[in-house]
Amino acid sequence: MSNQKLFNVAVVGATGAVGEQIIRLLAERNFPIQELKLLSSARSAGSKIAFKGQDIVVQEATPDSFEGVDIALFSAGGDVSKALIPEAISRGTVCVDNTSAFRMDPETPLVVPEVNIDKVSDHKGVIANPNCSTIQMVQTLKPLYDRYGISRIIVSTYQAVSGAGASAIQEMLRQSREVLDGREVEPKILPVGSLPKKHQIAFNAIPQIDKFVDNGFTYEEMKMINETKKIMGDDTLEVTATCVRIPVVYGHSESVYVELKSDFDVEEVKQLLADSPGIVLQDNAAEQEYPLATEAAGKLETFVGRVRRDLSNPRALNLWIVSDNLLKGAAWNAVQIAEYIAIEQN
Amino acid sequence: MSNQKLFNVAVVGATGAVGEQIIRLLAERNFPIQELKLLSSARSAGSKIAFKGQDIVVQEATPDSFEGVDIALFSAGGDVSKALIPEAISRGTVCVDNTSAFRMDPETPLVVPEVNIDKVSDHKGVIANPNCSTIQMVQTLKPLYDRYGISRIIVSTYQAVSGAGASAIQEMLRQSREVLDGREVEPKILPVGSLPKKHQIAFNAIPQIDKFVDNGFTYEEMKMINETKKIMGDDTLEVTATCVRIPVVYGHSESVYVELKSDFDVEEVKQLLADSPGIVLQDNAAEQEYPLATEAAGKLETFVGRVRRDLSNPRALNLWIVSDNLLKGAAWNAVQIAEYIAIEQN
Structure with missing residues (x-):
């Protein structure tokens, strides 16, 4: 549809095994993206990743990276999520976290879309993706x-x-x-x-x-x-x-x-x-x-x-x-949640 | 001890993975053997297997193979056991069977020595070795x-x-x-x-x-x-x-x-x-x-x-x-049973 809202999306941990699958799925699913930011540690920053025919340069993830970002998908380890998700939330970003950092936090919905997608609406800025198994x-x-x-x-x-x-x-x-x-x-x-x-x-x-x-x-x-x-x-x-x-x-x-x-x-x-x-x-x-x-x-x-x-x-x-x-156990479940957030905000 | 009784022992399925381990264990354990017969299908007969420094020629297993054999260890498949164990028993051989042929037969003891070695004495010529798992x-x-x-x-x-x-x-x-x-x-x-x-x-x-x-x-x-x-x-x-x-x-x-x-x-x-x-x-x-x-x-x-x-x-x-x-799950459990039979008959 022509009047579909487009989102600024960030992938944190873009060079990892799960990040790679998230980027591939966002492309395959035609996720309504205005701008895609690919973020990583300083070590991996600077590399280029292809997305729908264009090369995107991976940037180091910092608190300011989330300015203007609507939805961020995190899979860069629990420590990165703990440090950056509060920063992202304070900038208005809705975060989908693939680490264990927030899973058992009573305020954070833990979501498998086929089971409890209704919980997404209760989020306080972050929705946790459960463990793969x-x-x-x-x-x-x-x-x-x-x-x-x-x-x-x-x-x-x-x-x-x-x-x-x-x-x-x-x-x-x-x-x-x-x-x-x-x-x-x-x-x-x-x-x-x-x-x-x-x-x-x-x-x-x-x-x-x-x-x-x-x-x-x-x-x-x-x-x-x-x-x-x-x-x-x-x-x-x-x-x-x-x-x-x-x-x-x-x-x-x-x-x-x-x-x-x-x-x-x-x-x-x-x-x-x-x-x-x-x-x-x-x-x-x-x-x-x-x-x-x-x-x-x-x-x-x-x-x-x-x-x-x-x-x-x-x-x-x-x-x-x-x-x-790496798919239903991680990237795909996270992208499913992001798709639901996008539909809700449309 | 000098007056220890020695046994004529046969290994049926001598060229298989379990048979190989049985032969190795009989040697390592110094099983009281007078003569060791190695038996197999017609296809594998004729090959030689070393036992305590001497080469033993593998012979085809037939009913007559068991003449004079005291103890036979079978691991050549259920069909071989079903065909030859009755023949061996009729010739006075005590059989330890590693196949599933007799395991659930109410007359046949199913023995793990650490669990129920006392059942060996109830045998009617054959003691079954349980499944490895x-x-x-x-x-x-x-x-x-x-x-x-x-x-x-x-x-x-x-x-x-x-x-x-x-x-x-x-x-x-x-x-x-x-x-x-x-x-x-x-x-x-x-x-x-x-x-x-x-x-x-x-x-x-x-x-x-x-x-x-x-x-x-x-x-x-x-x-x-x-x-x-x-x-x-x-x-x-x-x-x-x-x-x-x-x-x-x-x-x-x-x-x-x-x-x-x-x-x-x-x-x-x-x-x-x-x-x-x-x-x-x-x-x-x-x-x-x-x-x-x-x-x-x-x-x-x-x-x-x-x-x-x-x-x-x-x-x-x-x-x-x-x-x-292949060891406690098969060959070693069978040799343990054979050792018990040998001790009982001593």
């Missing part, structure tokens, strides 16, 4: 929550290295070649860049994502537990998580056991999932069809399969949920 | 079962490709190199050699091990469910499993949620596990110590860590259990 799970469980009620969720994850950034992808690919060539592997990044001990990720499974909390869980596991309750708006929900990094580049997989509050029919559950926005049901045992990380990579949807009634508890379901952690 | 889990849970009681087990597995044989290892390594070189990947073996559809295992997670049963579970999952109840000798045990193949060569990892019947102290649980035979506790969050498949590979023990009380259910524990699927 949380998004695909709550998106899939929401239709079941609404129809049957959910009392308990037990999840074990199979997470891709891209969730730890571009350098973790490079480390995993380099290590894989070293193992194949019979050379020595020297882990340098995973499981957690800032911690002293490193473990080989090639041909391995590391049961640590992020640092440990005192209770024996990791921060990644606590994010899944706490964010799920906040997004569902239900503190009585019992959630347990074990988060594991495996040698996959893109796409988190999740084995989910969920106890429902009322009776269900498995075929009805499948139909409900198939009919839900952004979800693709891939569930055909005879054809060996189920979600796979390699096939979900690059797609915006969340894929669900292996849907089956638990044999030990007739009120429980087992599911296998897969989605691209 | 089952062994490491029941071995770890048995001390908790005895001390606290167990009502429910929910397990998600991270299984190595060696569980599908040497050709699956080769396929995974070949695919990994193809992906690293940017070449086309053409899956030929996994997830199930005898089924039409194949999926890429390199840099992926495949939620199918073995064929599907009508209830939506796979045979591998049903094995974990049924064998766990049989080994524990408790049909009231509620067990759920999701079995997943990941790109690891040796070592199955398992994320296990277990509900206990009585109160427990987490430090007491850790001590109990550390004191249990064949189990190594690796649990130190501050030092980022937990079991890893790459470190468990080649070891006889089962490793357990990430031991923590569940936050949603104070009667539940979460654990991460890792063991070499």
Whole structure:
């Protein structure tokens, strides 16, 4: 439409793995942009990124960068968000934050559009994007929550290295070649860049994502537990998580056991999932069809399969949920929120 | 001791991945052998395998192969076991079977030595070795079962490709190199050699091990469910499993949620596990110590860590259990049973 309002948009962390996907999606979705500002740390400033046929020079993100910016999408780490989001808000910018900085702040909506897009309107300048592993799970469980009620969720994850950034992808690919060539592997990044001990990720499974909390869980596991309750708006929900990094580049997989509050029919559950926005049901045992990380990579949807009634508890379901952690798990969920903000202000 | 009885021992499936480990362990453990017969299919017969400095020619396994054999260890597939074990028994051979052929037969003991070695004496000629993913889990849970009681087990597995044989290892390594070189990947073996559809295992997670049963579970999952109840000798045990193949060569990892019947102290649980035979506790969050498949590979023990009380259910524990699927998961468990048979007959 010709009278559509256009927005000044900023991407903070433009040179990172998620920032790159956000810029690509803003172009592909024809987001109503007047001016696009690409921001980064001083180190990455000066590089050029193509957007719809024009090269945009990346600038260092400073408080003044947000003058005149309507919507900013942040994915440059929690410290950058904590420092710059208050500055952006004070300049009238609405921020969509992909870090954990504001997620559990009671004033900040934590939004998965298919689950609780209505919360966006309550924002005080910032809307938080949940953790990647949380998004695909709550998106899939929401239709079941609404129809049957959910009392308990037990999840074990199979997470891709891209969730730890571009350098973790490079480390995993380099290590894989070293193992194949019979050379020595020297882990340098995973499981957690800032911690002293490193473990080989090639041909391995590391049961640590992020640092440990005192209770024996990791921060990644606590994010899944706490964010799920906040997004569902239900503190009585019992959630347990074990988060594991495996040698996959893109796409988190999740084995989910969920106890429902009322009776269900498995075929009805499948139909409900198939009919839900952004979800693709891939569930055909005879054809060996189920979600796979390699096939979900690059797609915006969340894929669900292996849907089956638990044999030990007739009120429980087992599911296998897969989605691209950089897309629905990060960039796409953030762009969906930005699109909603744009529509609201039109 | 000089008057120790010596046994005529046969290994059926001597040229396979598990057979190779059985032969190595019989030598390392100084099993009291008079004569070692190495048996295989007609295709592999004629090759030579070194045992304690002498080359043994592999012979085709036929009913007559078992004349004079005291103990035979079978790992040549379910069909071979079904055909030849009755023949061996009729010739007086005691068989230890690593296939699923006799596991759920009510007359056949299903044995993990640390759990139910007493059942060996009940045999009618054959003792079954459980499925690899089952062994490491029941071995770890048995001390908790005895001390606290167990009502429910929910397990998600991270299984190595060696569980599908040497050709699956080769396929995974070949695919990994193809992906690293940017070449086309053409899956030929996994997830199930005898089924039409194949999926890429390199840099992926495949939620199918073995064929599907009508209830939506796979045979591998049903094995974990049924064998766990049989080994524990408790049909009231509620067990759920999701079995997943990941790109690891040796070592199955398992994320296990277990509900206990009585109160427990987490430090007491850790001590109990550390004191249990064949189990190594690796649990130190501050030092980022937990079991890893790459470190468990080649070891006889089962490793357990990430031991923590569940936050949603104070009667539940979460654990991460890792063991070499070809050793404790197959060859070592079988040799342990054979050692017990030898001691009993001495």
